[in-house]
Amino acid sequence: MNNPHHLNPTSLKSRFTTRFLRALTKIRAQKPISSSSPTEIFRRYRRIKVAADKSMAYSVRSRRIWSKAMLWKLRSRSYRRQDPCSGRRSGKTNQAIMKKSSNENTTTRREDGVGFVEEADELRQLVPGGETMNLCNLLDETAHYIKCLTTQVQVMKKIADFYSF
Amino acid sequence: MADFSAQSYRQPFPFLDIDPTMESLTQFAELNPQSFILDNSAFNFQTFFPLSINDSLFSNQASEGETMSGFIHNSNQSSVSAQPIFSAKTEMEEISNKRKALDISESSSGNSSSTSPQVSETGIKRRNNSGRGKRAKSNEKEMEKPKEVVHVRARRGQATDSHSLAERVRRGKINERLRCLQDIVPGCYKTMGMALMLDEIINYVQSLQNQVEFLSMKLTAASTYYDFNSESDAMERMQRRQRSLKD
Numbered sequence: 115m116n117n118p119h120h121l122n123p124t125s126l127k128s129r130f131t132t133r134f135l136r137a138l139t140k141i142r143a144q145k146p147i148s149s150s151s152p153t154e155i156f157r158r159y160r161r162i163k164v165a166a167d168k169s170m171a172y173s174v175r176s177r178r179i180w181s182k183a184m185l186w187k188l189r190s191r192s193y194r195r196q197d198p199c200s201g202r203r204s205g206k207t208n209q210a211i212m213k214k215s216s217n218e219n220t221t222t223r224r225e226d227g228v229g230f231v232e233e234a235d236e237l238r239q240l241v242p243g244g245e246t247m248n249l250c251n252l253l254d255e256t257a258h259y260i261k262c263l264t265t266q267v268q269v270m271k272k273i274a275d276f277y278s279f
Numbered sequence: 280m281a282d283f284s285a286q287s288y289r290q291p292f293p294f295l296d297i298d299p300t301m302e303s304l305t306q307f308a309e310l311n312p313q314s315f316i317l318d319n320s321a322f323n324f325q326t327f328f329p330l331s332i333n334d335s336l337f338s339n340q341a342s343e344g345e346t347m348s349g350f351i352h353n354s355n356q357s358s359v360s361a362q363p364i365f366s367a368k369t370e371m372e373e374i375s376n377k378r379k380a381l382d383i384s385e386s387s388s389g390n391s392s393s394t395s396p397q398v399s400e401t402g403i404k405r406r407n408n409s410g411r412g413k414r415a416k417s418n419e420k421e422m423e424k425p426k427e428v429v430h431v432r433a434r435r436g437q438a439t440d441s442h443s444l445a446e447r448v449r450r451g452k453i454n455e456r457l458r459c460l461q462d463i464v465p466g467c468y469k470t471m472g473m474a475l476m477l478d479e480i481i482n483y484v485q486s487l488q489n490q491v492e493f494l495s496m497k498l499t500a501a502s503t504y505y506d507f508n509s510e511s512d513a514m515e516r517m518q519r520r521q522r523s524l525k526d
Contacts, residue, residue, distance in 0.1 A: 138498070146506050155503060162502075163495040233477035240484045250449065253456035256480060260463055263487040270494040277501035 126173055126262065131269050133169035138273075141165060164188065170266050180255045183243025 122128060141161050148154075168188050174181035230249075237252060238244030241259050244252055457476060461467040464483045467476050 138502070142502055142506070150503070150507070155499060158503070159496055159499040162498050163492060166491060166495055230474055230477055233474060233481060236481050237477065237484070240481060240488070250452050250456065253453065253460060256484065257456070257460050257463055260460075260480075260484060260487065263484070263491065267487060267490045267494065270491065270498065274494050274497040274501060277505065278497060 127265050127269060129173040130170055130265060133172060134166060134269065135273070137165035137169055138162065166266060166270065170262055174258075174262060178255060178258055179247060179251065180242045180244070180259050183246075187242065 141158065145158070167184060171181045171184040171188065176182045176185070234249055234252065237256060238247070241252065241256055244255070247255060457473060460480055461469065461476060464476075464480050466483070467479050471479070
């Protein structure tokens with residue numbers, strides 16, 4: 115079976131695929147599901163979803179605001195999960211984020227003078243790290259984010275098709 | 280329109296032919312015919328010629344012109360009433376003052392010379408108000424500003440202070456990005472306004488995120504199934520399926 119997906123080894127698609135497959139095999143090797151309890155299944159679902167987002171964010175590195183924000187989020191979440199009394203560390207990351215956002219002068223109601231505040235706010239909630247962006251950057255980031263999401267969906271669809279019976 | 284050309288024989292209006300949004304132009308002209316002529320009289324004649332360049336810009340913005348023409352009509356009719364107005368003293372005012380002097384001297388060839396000075400004043404004031412308040416791209420007109428570093432075409436009837444120029448540049452960038460997004464997001468029609476497009480984009484992003492979640496759930500199910508059954512069985516089934524797919 116020849117599936118020449120990744121003709122370009124440095125394209126986003128191939129980078130994401132290799133990382134994601136590696137993460138998937140790691141997850142499956144880590145904990146084979148002993149019981150079919152819903153919590154176990156849910157836990158694995160969460161792990162797979164986080165792996166998908168993480169591998170996508172890592173494929174983009176910190177070149178984009180949204181990927182940087184997503185990596186921050188994932189890292190802080192993993193810190194909090196690993197060590198419940200690492201409040202210091204997570205507090206630091208929170209502080210860094212707050213400082214960054216205050217430096218960039220975010221207000222709860224961004225009046226960009228264009229009049230699309232509600233839609234823009236909703237978009238900001240969807241795109242990771244959107245709260246700290248003005249409308250111009252937000253649209254830029256949204257375009258790249260959509261491109262990455264479509265790649266992610268494509269690859270995951272192919273993998274799921276391959277594995278499902 | 281013939282009347283206009285007769286009255287304004289001294290001031291050529293070549294842009295009237297070039298201008299694609301003539302309907303908005305003529306409607307605006309109907310509203311205040313006198314001020315229309317008087318307003319244009321003081322523009323430099325040289326500015327008419329580089330209008331051919333504006334065509335390319337205009338063809339890009341033609342679609343926006345269509346959507347904005349309704350907006351323009353509204354803003355024209357309500358231009359006298361309250362509009363967000365920038366600083367009182369801008370260069371526009373100086374130019375309008377110069378124009379006033381020209382107008383009064385040249386309006387003798389017009390219809391009612393007795394009322395023309397007053398009309399010219401109100402006309403210019405109205406145009407200034409609409410100019411400062413109007414954000415839509417109406418008929419395009421270039422004003423030579425030698426000290427500008429940013430080459431933004433100041434459209435007719437718009438203020439030219441640095442704030443509004445920066446605003447216009449920003450808005451141009453935003454429009455450009457929205458157009459790119461239009462190509463990426465399926466279901467976006469060019470005739471839609473910004474708000475609708477943003478809604479479409481939001482829906483699309485949400486649907487993509489949901490798809491990712493659903494697919495990861497599917498992968499979980501597949502891997503769980505794979506875990507529960509013995510490897511050999513699963514491999515067999517997979518091979519059988521691939522063979523059936525090939526045929």
